[in-house]
Amino acid sequence: MSSKGEHQTVPLSVLLKRESESEKNEDPEILHGQASQSKKGEDFTLLKTECQRAMGDGVATFSVFGLFDGHNGSGAAIYTKENLLNNVLSAIPADLNRDEWVSVLPRALVAGFVKTDKDFQERAKTSGTTVTFVIIEGWVVTVASVGDSRCIFESAEGDIYYLSADHRLECNVEERERITASGGEVGRLNTGGGAQIGPLRCWPGGLCLSRSIGDMDVGEYIVPVPYVKQIKLSTAGGRLIISSDGVWDVLSAEVALECCRGMPPDAAAAQIVKEAVQAKGLRDDTTCIVVDILPLEKPPPPLPPPKKAVKGKLKAMFRKKSSSSHSDKEHTEPDVVEELFEEGSAMLSERFDTKYPVCNMFKLFVCAVCQLEMKPGEGISIHAGTSNSLKLRPCDGPFLCTSCQEKKEAMEGKRPSGNRHDSDSD
Structure with missing residues (x-):
C-alpha cells in the first residue's frame, strides 16, 4: 500500500475508461413535461427519451419530442405519431459516428416527412396534421416543422430563438406564391355578393396552411416538406417550449416564457396552457410540451429574466429566411448558441442536393x-x-x-x- 504523498501510476485502460465516462457525462440531462386542454381531441404528442441507436461498437442515446395538431379528424395526427420517427430513422445510414449522424438528420427528416405523408395518403383518409418534431442528440437540437405549431428556445443567458416556421397562408407570402404557381388558388371565404371573410385559404379544400401531412383532398401542392433548423447549445443549456396554435394565437414567446419562469417542466407546461385558455377561453385544442436541457452536475436553476435590449446593439439571431413568419423579430446574437443548419425550401431537389x-x-x-x-x-x-x-x-x-x-x-x-x-x- 502506498504511503501518503507517494506517486501512483494508473493503468492506461483505467484512464481511457475514465475519459470515456467523462465524455458520456458531458451530455445534458433532459427533463420534460406536458399539459393539454382538449376541445376537439385532435392534438397528440410523442415524448421519448433515451432512444438508442448503434454507433460503431457502442450505443448512443437521443431524445424525441413531437406535437401533432390534427384537423378534419385525428387520423393523420395518430398515424404520423406512430410512424414518423421510424421513417426518419430508416433514412439514416447505419453505424455513423455522432457528427455524421447529426449532419444527415436534416435530409433524413425531409425524407421521413414525405414518406409519412405519401403512405398516409395511400390509406385514402382526408384528415391532416401539423407537425413540430424535435430531436435532441447531446447538445444539438434539430427541429422539423410543417404547419403552425411552434418551437421556441430560451438559452440560459435569456436569449430567445425561434426554431420553427409558420406555414399559415395569411402571413407567408412566399408560400402563397408557391401554391398559386403550382396550380392552387389562395383567397378568403366568399359569402356571396363579393364579401370575403376569414383568413387566407387554399382552394379547393379551404385549408389555411401551406404545409401539412395528409390533407389529400386539398391538393398535393400543400406539401409535407418540413422547414428544418439545427442548433448547437452551450453547455449551460436552456428551455424548449413546443406548443400548438392554441397557445401561440394568444401568447407571445416572451409571455409564454415569463409566465412559467423558475417552474419545473410539468408545472411550466400546465401554466402556459392555463394562461392561454384564460385569455380567450378554450376555442381550440391547446397543448404544450416543455423541455429543459441542463448540465448533469447542476440542479435545475431558475431561468434568468430576458436581457434588456441595449439600444443600437440588436442583431438578427440567425440568417433570416423568408419562409419564417418570425423574420421581423430581432434578438441579441450570443456566441454560445451556434446555428448548424437552416433550410425551408419546398423543393425536394434542393433539400436532397x-x-x-x-x-x-x-x-x-x-x-x-x-x-x-x-x-x-x-x-x-x-x-x-x-x-x-x-x-x-x-x-x-x-x-x-x-x-x-x-x-x-x-x-x-x-x-x-x-x-x-x-x-x-x-
Whole structure:
C-alpha cells in the first residue's frame, strides 16, 4: 500500500475508461413535461427519451419530442405519431459516428416527412396534421416543422430563438406564391355578393396552411416538406417550449416564457396552457410540451429574466429566411448558441442536393424518400427536369423510385394531383 504523498501510476485502460465516462457525462440531462386542454381531441404528442441507436461498437442515446395538431379528424395526427420517427430513422445510414449522424438528420427528416405523408395518403383518409418534431442528440437540437405549431428556445443567458416556421397562408407570402404557381388558388371565404371573410385559404379544400401531412383532398401542392433548423447549445443549456396554435394565437414567446419562469417542466407546461385558455377561453385544442436541457452536475436553476435590449446593439439571431413568419423579430446574437443548419425550401431537389461527404453516406441505388432498393438504371435522379439535368451523369443521385418521383412532380405542380382514391372521412 502506498504511503501518503507517494506517486501512483494508473493503468492506461483505467484512464481511457475514465475519459470515456467523462465524455458520456458531458451530455445534458433532459427533463420534460406536458399539459393539454382538449376541445376537439385532435392534438397528440410523442415524448421519448433515451432512444438508442448503434454507433460503431457502442450505443448512443437521443431524445424525441413531437406535437401533432390534427384537423378534419385525428387520423393523420395518430398515424404520423406512430410512424414518423421510424421513417426518419430508416433514412439514416447505419453505424455513423455522432457528427455524421447529426449532419444527415436534416435530409433524413425531409425524407421521413414525405414518406409519412405519401403512405398516409395511400390509406385514402382526408384528415391532416401539423407537425413540430424535435430531436435532441447531446447538445444539438434539430427541429422539423410543417404547419403552425411552434418551437421556441430560451438559452440560459435569456436569449430567445425561434426554431420553427409558420406555414399559415395569411402571413407567408412566399408560400402563397408557391401554391398559386403550382396550380392552387389562395383567397378568403366568399359569402356571396363579393364579401370575403376569414383568413387566407387554399382552394379547393379551404385549408389555411401551406404545409401539412395528409390533407389529400386539398391538393398535393400543400406539401409535407418540413422547414428544418439545427442548433448547437452551450453547455449551460436552456428551455424548449413546443406548443400548438392554441397557445401561440394568444401568447407571445416572451409571455409564454415569463409566465412559467423558475417552474419545473410539468408545472411550466400546465401554466402556459392555463394562461392561454384564460385569455380567450378554450376555442381550440391547446397543448404544450416543455423541455429543459441542463448540465448533469447542476440542479435545475431558475431561468434568468430576458436581457434588456441595449439600444443600437440588436442583431438578427440567425440568417433570416423568408419562409419564417418570425423574420421581423430581432434578438441579441450570443456566441454560445451556434446555428448548424437552416433550410425551408419546398423543393425536394434542393433539400436532397447535399454535398460531400454527406451524399456519400447514402446508398446509390436506394430511393431517397421511401428507401426502396432499385437496380442500376431504375431510379430517377432528383434533379430530373431541373436546370441541372443537362449536366447529369447516369450515376448522379440522389435517386427516387417511380412512385416518389410522381409525388415530387405533383407537389411541384408538374402533373394533375386529382387522380386519387375515393376518400373516406375520419
